[in-house]
């Protein structure tokens with residue numbers, strides 16, 4: 001797989017995006033974080049015993065409506081983690097809007113795997129977003145999954161979020177590379193090329209026929 005995997009982390013202010021990213025990269029939780037505009041971390045991480053090079057960009061919640069920042073990013077993004085807080089219903093609504101926005105903004109053939117993650121699930125007593133059923137926490141057909149985590153309580157729930165996403169992105173990238181390789185290695189005059197050429201000629205023929213009718 002060529003180049004690093006680019007992951008964008010988005011969500012409302014204060015939902016714990018930085019806490020989630022820092023927990024994933026360092027295994028540590030600090031209760032206060034400075035909130036710069038945008039930070040990109042580059043690391044090699046071990047997923048399924050393979051070294052994977054990743055770039056994670058943590059976009060400050062206050063920049064969420066400055067869509068140009070995210071739009072600039074969109075042409076190179078491979079996947080996104082969209083964070084809400086289980087204690088803040090409005091952050092869930094915003095997360096859904098962000099997901100819809102990403103789906104709308106992506107190029108026609110682009111697939112952006114996304115994990116919608118409810119952080120702060122250690123604050124069960126303050127929960128305002130209903131818990132995700134365990135059996136619903138899988139990839140859905142339109143390319144996203146929903147799960148919960150707690151940056152303050154443990155690393156495992158967060159590792160799962162990023163590893164699931166990295167796996168999904170790697171699968172997608174490998175499939176694309178294989179597809180390209182297959183095409184570029186097809187010898188001239190192979191049955192595949194001949195069929196493609198016949199199909200092209202045939203479509204010209206049908207177009208001409210239709211236009212004269």
Ligand SMILES: Nc1nc2c(ncn2[C@@H]2O[C@H](COP(=O)(O)OP(=O)(O)OP(=O)(O)O)[C@@H](O)[C@H]2O)c(=O)[nH]1
Nearest residue numbers: 013014015016017018019031060061120150151152
């Ligand atoms: N209880 C609890 N608090 C958390 C958790 N994750 C983050 N916090 C707290 O939530 C507050 C906001 O966390 P940040 O990581 O700065 O949130 P953010 O989404 O990056 O915020 P912006 O950079 O302003 O967009 C901090 O006080 C964190 O300590 C969590 O899992 N549980």
